[in-house]
Amino acid sequence: MSQQRQLHLNLLFNNAGNFSSAWRWPDSDPAAFYDVAYHVATARLLEKGTFDAIFYSDVLALNDTPECRPFQSLEPTILLASIAAATTHLGLIGTISSSYNDPFNIARRLASLDHVSRGRAGINIVTTADAAAARNFGQADVFDHADRYARGVEFIEVLQKLWDSWEDDAVIGDKPAGRLIDPARLHRVDHKGRYFDVQGPLTVPRAPQGRPVVVQAGASPDGRAVAARHAEIVFTSAHSIAEAAEYATDVRRRAQAFGRKPGDIAILPGLVTVLGSTEAQAKQRAQALWELVPIKYGLNRLATVLDVDARELDLDKPLPANLPRPRNGSYTVFDKAVKLARDGNLTVRELIKAQGGGATMHRVIVGTPEQVADSIAEWFATGHVDGFNIVPDAIASGLEPLIDEVVPLLRRKGIFREHYEGKTLREHYGLPRPASSYATH
Amino acid sequence: MSQQRQLHLNLLFNNAGNFSSAWRWPDSDPAAFYDVAYHVATARLLEKGTFDAIFYSDVLALNDTPECRPFQSLEPTILLASIAAATTHLGLIGTISSSYNDPFNIARRLASLDHVSRGRAGINIVTTADAAAARNFGQADVFDHADRYARGVEFIEVLQKLWDSWEDDAVIGDKPAGRLIDPARLHRVDHKGRYFDVQGPLTVPRAPQGRPVVVQAGASPDGRAVAARHAEIVFTSAHSIAEAAEYATDVRRRAQAFGRKPGDIAILPGLVTVLGSTEAQAKQRAQALWELVPIKYGLNRLATVLDVDARELDLDKPLPANLPRPRNGSYTVFDKAVKLARDGNLTVRELIKAQGGGATMHRVIVGTPEQVADSIAEWFATGHVDGFNIVPDAIASGLEPLIDEVVPLLRRKGIFREHYEGKTLREHYGLPRPASSYATH
Numbered sequence: 012m013s014q015q016r017q018l019h020l021n022l023l024f025n026n027a028g029n030f031s032s033a034w035r036w037p038d039s040d041p042a043a044f045y046d047v048a049y050h051v052a053t054a055r056l057l058e059k060g061t062f063d064a065i066f067y068s069d070v071l072a073l074n075d076t077p078e079c080r081p082f083q084s085l086e087p088t089i090l091l092a093s094i095a096a097a098t099t100h101l102g103l104i105g106t107i108s109s110s111y112n113d114p115f116n117i118a119r120r121l122a123s124l125d126h127v128s129r130g131r132a133g134i135n136i137v138t139t140a141d142a143a144a145a146r147n148f149g150q151a152d153v154f155d156h157a158d159r160y161a162r163g164v165e166f167i168e169v170l171q172k173l174w175d176s177w178e179d180d181a182v183i184g185d186k187p188a189g190r191l192i193d194p195a196r197l198h199r200v201d202h203k204g205r206y207f208d209v210q211g212p213l214t215v216p217r218a219p220q221g222r223p224v225v226v227q228a229g230a231s232p233d234g235r236a237v238a239a240r241h242a243e244i245v246f247t248s249a250h251s252i253a254e255a256a257e258y259a260t261d262v263r264r265r266a267q268a269f270g271r272k273p274g275d276i277a278i279l280p281g282l283v284t285v286l287g288s289t290e291a292q293a294k295q296r297a298q299a300l301w302e303l304v305p306i307k308y309g310l311n312r313l314a315t316v317l318d319v320d321a322r323e324l325d326l327d328k329p330l331p332a333n334l335p336r337p338r339n340g341s342y343t344v345f346d347k348a349v350k351l352a353r354d355g356n357l358t359v360r361e362l363i364k365a366q367g368g369g370a371t372m373h374r375v376i377v378g379t380p381e382q383v384a385d386s387i388a389e390w391f392a393t394g395h396v397d398g399f400n401i402v403p404d405a406i407a408s409g410l411e412p413l414i415d416e417v418v419p420l421l422r423r424k425g426i427f428r429e430h431y432e433g434k435t436l437r438e439h440y441g442l443p444r445p446a447s448s449y450a451t452h
Numbered sequence: 453m454s455q456q457r458q459l460h461l462n463l464l465f466n467n468a469g470n471f472s473s474a475w476r477w478p479d480s481d482p483a484a485f486y487d488v489a490y491h492v493a494t495a496r497l498l499e500k501g502t503f504d505a506i507f508y509s510d511v512l513a514l515n516d517t518p519e520c521r522p523f524q525s526l527e528p529t530i531l532l533a534s535i536a537a538a539t540t541h542l543g544l545i546g547t548i549s550s551s552y553n554d555p556f557n558i559a560r561r562l563a564s565l566d567h568v569s570r571g572r573a574g575i576n577i578v579t580t581a582d583a584a585a586a587r588n589f590g591q592a593d594v595f596d597h598a599d600r601y602a603r604g605v606e607f608i609e610v611l612q613k614l615w616d617s618w619e620d621d622a623v624i625g626d627k628p629a630g631r632l633i634d635p636a637r638l639h640r641v642d643h644k645g646r647y648f649d650v651q652g653p654l655t656v657p658r659a660p661q662g663r664p665v666v667v668q669a670g671a672s673p674d675g676r677a678v679a680a681r682h683a684e685i686v687f688t689s690a691h692s693i694a695e696a697a698e699y700a701t702d703v704r705r706r707a708q709a710f711g712r713k714p715g716d717i718a719i720l721p722g723l724v725t726v727l728g729s730t731e732a733q734a735k736q737r738a739q740a741l742w743e744l745v746p747i748k749y750g751l752n753r754l755a756t757v758l759d760v761d762a763r764e765l766d767l768d769k770p771l772p773a774n775l776p777r778p779r780n781g782s783y784t785v786f787d788k789a790v791k792l793a794r795d796g797n798l799t800v801r802e803l804i805k806a807q808g809g810g811a812t813m814h815r816v817i818v819g820t821p822e823q824v825a826d827s828i829a830e831w832f833a834t835g836h837v838d839g840f841n842i843v844p845d846a847i848a849s850g851l852e853p854l855i856d857e858v859v860p861l862l863r864r865k866g867i868f869r870e871h872y873e874g875k876t877l878r879e880h881y882g883l884p885r886p887a888s889s890y891a892t893h
Binding site: 143 | 476483486488492518521525529531533552553556560565568584590627631632633634635648651653
């Protein structure tokens with residue numbers, strides 16, 4: 012029996028959900044964002060739906076308009092270590108900034124998370140474009156764009172060296188001889204680079220997955236270069252199949268230049284879902300969520316993305332002409348917003364609405380479970396995407412029908428697992444377990 | 453009914469146990485040190501014994517002789533977040549280096565741990581004296597002793613400011629008004645110091661305990677000064693009641709100078725236990741554990757502490773005369789070892805043995821459950837100690853009789869709780885929940 016190519020689904024956990032109004036939904040608890048019980052309940056729901064992973068984004072400063080919506084408050088690896096204890100199969104992906112961390116600490120923390128979860132850890136490495144974050148770490152402003160990415164690449168390389176610094180069989184546990192570890196199978200990494208000098212070895216035996224899975228987002232040329240070189244799962248954004256095709260073709264071509272095969276990278280665009288039993292009900296739900304969006308939030312968020320003063324934006328007019336790219340912000344998010352506005356000839360208010368109230372820049376489907384499942388299947392069949400990072404409109408009310416109705420439809424199409432076949436995040440994704448680069452036998 | 457003053461007990465988790473041979477004990481699993489199931493099982497045993505807390509030490513580099521004994525491998529806060537999910541009352545204390553971390557990251561991680569554990573987090577702040585650790589963080593050597601401590605003090609102060617930066621009632625969750633958070637109850641900390649510039653506020657709502665509990669070790673004048681100013685639980689070492697009395701009197705006097713009351717600090721010396729049904733059996737067990745100690749480990753560990761080459765130490769002779777204090781190592785550990793050797797006129801081999809094979813520098817009791825309980829009660833009755841950080845000889849075989857036999861004896865004496873009365877680590881210790889220093893009402 013030939014097995015159909017299988018889809019991969021992560022939940023991109025944007026706390027209350029994609030809509031900045033999700034916390035105001037009748038069954039939402041406004042304080043859920045910092046309540047571990049809410050996170051654990053969500054993870055268990057995902058495990059019921061055999062999702063590949065839960066995926067936490069992150070921020071290192073209070074941004075935008077904190078009074079208007081929840082944000083990633085609890086530190087992702089702490090949250091994931093607690094979720095690990097309450098689940099058995101779900102992959103656990105946390106976001107870490109390469110700008111405001113030491114690679115030794117992060118290599119250790121992720122290897123530890125991989126051990127406590129028995130091989131379910133993934134790390135989404137981001138460069139930080141937020142000046143308020145810089146000011147929480149003793150710096151007046153963020154690193155320049157190119158510098159951020161160069162540091163990010165070196166950061167990943169140091170992680171990989173440290174994760175490789177214990178060979179698989181280094182812990183021998185020979186009680187009679189009194190030899191716990193074979194020191195010949197531990198390796199100093201002696202990394203001396205532009206940003207980091209790290210001696211090693213790590214203090215943690217080799218992780219169950221060899222290396223935790225490396226996830227990467229970013230659509231700028233710098234971001235694509237990093238993804239092509241190091242990412243195993245790419246988190247991207249695409250509003251049309253043509254856009255997804257361009258991205259996939261480019262990233263896979265770039266990856267080939269690094270000796271990587273097309274199957275070494277799973278590409279997952281973001282996808283916002285608003286579900287209803289009928290299309291009309293879904294549209295009603297979207298409208299109701301939209302009406303609850305604090306417009307102030309969406310406006311300030313957009314002003315941050317565009318690097319302009321919020322007072323320069325008129326809710327009922329198009330974007331100002333000739334917006335320059337922000338000197339140091341995220342080009343990806345900026346370009347998406349401007350393109351969406353120009354292509355659709357949208358007012359500022361319509362642009363905020365098209366983005367679900369300003370939380371993400373991802374494609375939104377408003378429809379029935381059948382419509383969502385059909386769209387997922389259609390995109391997947393093109394071969395340009397390997398799955399989706401799903402962002403429900405509101406959690407739990409928008410996640411439950413996804414698990415209970417959309418997932419069964421995807422299974423019926425034969426493109427999504429009925430039950431977990433592997434135990435680790437690598438196994439869920441069919442990614443090979445890398446050998447230690449120091450292994451001699 | 454007047455309540456007797458109550459004892460506090462932490463487990464100082466030295467992985468396999470205090471003896472460097474503990475992993476070779478018949479029922480020990482050599483790979484347990486990086487197996488979360490072992491850590492969770494130990495935590496549950498402690499919860500059965502109504503211990504105040506599990507306390508993880510830490511290291512940031514492979515030291516001494518890694519082939520000979522387990523060490524703190526998994527990152528403590530990750531481990532504690534997993535243990536939090538598997539326990540309900542046990543306090544969770546992790547060790548963090550102020551030398552190789554940013555206070556913003558640590559404030560956030562500890563506040564997150566306090567949230568996921570519902571108020572059970574404590575943080576033991578240490579300064580790092582290990583040059584190998586420095587080389588994992590881009591530095592050739594550690595900071596000077598005085599500089600390390602000055603940085604440590606400023607580090608704690610930044611943590612406290614960040615933990616205070618959200619007032620208790622900042623999350624208002626007003627759905628009708630669309631106001632999740634009251635921004636007037638969030639505060640920038642705008643810390644500008646010698647070592648750190650941090651803007652704030654933190655990204656985490658105020659922790660259940662207000663601030664996670666601050667633990668501190670260190671017997672040098674610098675260490676005592678930090679403890680007196682900021683510590684709520686002090687981890688110390690004392691080989692006699694007279695030594696404990698000197699320490700307590702000095703630290704409490706110093707604390708008074710900072711406006712603190714004697715009851716604001718709990719003082720807990722380390723205590724190594726080797727238990728047997730009879731004294732003879734306990735002695736046999738100690739002897740058997742000692743015979744399994746890889747002498748190479750003890751020798752290298754001692755050489756590191758003394759900052760000499762291991763070849764300068766002769767196992768069957770006393771320590772060399774005129775040993776200078778290490779330029780940058782831990783004075784506390786150095787002084788203890790030299791004093792122990794000189795006072796007892798010990799050979800190097802005897803010194804290693806007196807220290808349980810080199811793992812810690814703490815007092816060792818070899819005896820029956822009655823002898824251990826009586827000694828604990830005797831010290832406690834002097835008022836100079838508030839409890840002990842217990843380091844069993846080997847875990848689990850040396851911890852089980854502590855829980856099943858020593859704890860009931862302490863309860864019978866009326867000095868240890870029958871069941872948990874509080875839910876948070878602060879409540880276990882009777883420590884007040886601090887108000888935010890920014891609170892205006």
